[in-house]
Amino acid sequence: MSDSDKTGPAWGRLLIEQYFILNWDFSSTETPDQQRNRLVTDFLNLNILPLTWFEIPEDLPAQGSASGFRLPTTEEINVILRPYRCEKLRWYAMDPYPDNLCPYLLRTYYSASKDQRAKDNAQMEEWIDTETFGEEAEWAVLDSEDLFNFGPAPDSWRRIYDILPELAGPLLIQPFCSSDGELLVKRVSEPSDDIFKNMYRYFKRDLAIAKADDPAAWLHERNSVIESTATPLQKVATSTYMFVADEEAFRTGRLLVLYLDGFRRVIREGRVDGELDDIGSIIGTWMETNDLLEYATLSERYRVDGDLGRKLYQLDEVLADL
Incomplete structure (x- = not known):
């Protein structure tokens, strides 16, 4: 088209x-x-x-x-x-995330140099690769200088939500009924929802196992143990993920990958390591298991001491008997 x-x-x-x-x-x-x-x-x-x-x-x-x-x-x-x-x-x-599995690849940087632009365009073609995106490239690749040239600032990718707020992530599919009978749709799941309630029992069990297996780590690196053990909670909190071709991506050959909650807040982020992964393997892993990129860094707000981490991990209750 x-x-x-x-x-x-x-x-x-x-x-x-x-x-x-x-x-x-x-x-x-x-x-x-x-x-x-x-x-x-x-x-x-x-x-x-x-x-x-x-x-x-x-x-x-x-x-x-x-x-x-x-x-x-x-x-x-x-x-x-x-x-x-x-x-x-x-x-x-009109139809964001039509398959709920393929992410967007957003290009935010367009060099002023004609020669460099040609190199960057060739790099984009390698990243897009028809085998990686297939038919999804039509909607999933956002590459237009007129629309998406957001500049070199590190967080310029956030400007996409000003013009395409639909990319904040797929809304939860199942509508629910309010007390007065109105049908409603939710953007994100909360820790009080059943999907999380059922997970905290296993989270508590896994923390007890981690504590018993390595008491020294539990004593000296407790936050790291908790954050690692909480990966399943972080996965469920992830509404969507996105690749970003920013200035650094073109300079280093490493795309930025962002895992985001439904309010556009970063849960984990990192640069694709070409020796370990490519776009296809990362997409395939998400399709099969919803696993996050292992070497993607947990954001400060989703750490144990962060405001979103404290809310997500429910540690007062989970750690009460450990």
């Missing part, structure tokens, strides 16, 4: 567009760009979303297809939606 054929659905059919039109304030003193930026941030920070913001599949219960979804007016299209992003971006947003 050529870029000119990449057009989005009818206006208002995308989730962020529903959020815009349902929350837009025409009387606001903010500029339209300021209001859109704020609403994108607010949207990305939501965990619970009403199912009525979606186009409702026919096989869902009738009460789920009620009145919350609506089409935008001509004024809303022209003032709110059309200035936000081009049709090519709307095409990308």
Whole structure:
């Protein structure tokens, strides 16, 4: 498919567009760009979303297809939606993560040097490789200087969420019912959810085994033991992962790989070691086991002493009897 054929659905059919039109304030003193930026941030920070913001599949219960979804007016299209992003971006947003397994490869850097640009383009072709991405390359490779030239800053990849908030990760598939009967969809699982509750028993068991097997490590390197043993919890907390072709990736030949929770927070990150892995092996491992790259570094916030680590690992309860 050529870029000119990449057009989005009818206006208002995308989730962020529903959020815009349902929350837009025409009387606001903010500029339209300021209001859109704020609403994108607010949207990305939501965990619970009403199912009525979606186009409702026919096989869902009738009460789920009620009145919350609506089409935008001509004024809303022209003032709110059309200035936000081009049709090519709307095409990308139409069906993010269609197989829930293949990651995105985002290119964020385009050298000003013509010769270097040619070398970088050749490197991109090697990374993309049809055997690695196959048919998924059409949607999974984000390589457009006009859209994704975010510059050399280390965290410039985060700008992707400003224009494609859908890439924050696949929403949890199964809707659930609120106390008043409203059908809702969740962005991420919480430690209080059943999927985590069932894991803490095994986490506690594995920590007891680690403590018995190496008392010295438990005494002197307890945090490292806990963080290593908590890898299954980190896996479940990972909503998505992404490869980034940034300036350092082109300079070193090592793509950045990021494992992220549903709120765009890094759980683990590292550079692909070509002697140990390639894109294909990393994707294959995720498809088969959801395992994270072993040499990817745990982020500070997901360490034992980090705010997200303390919440995820539930150590007060888990360590109570150890």
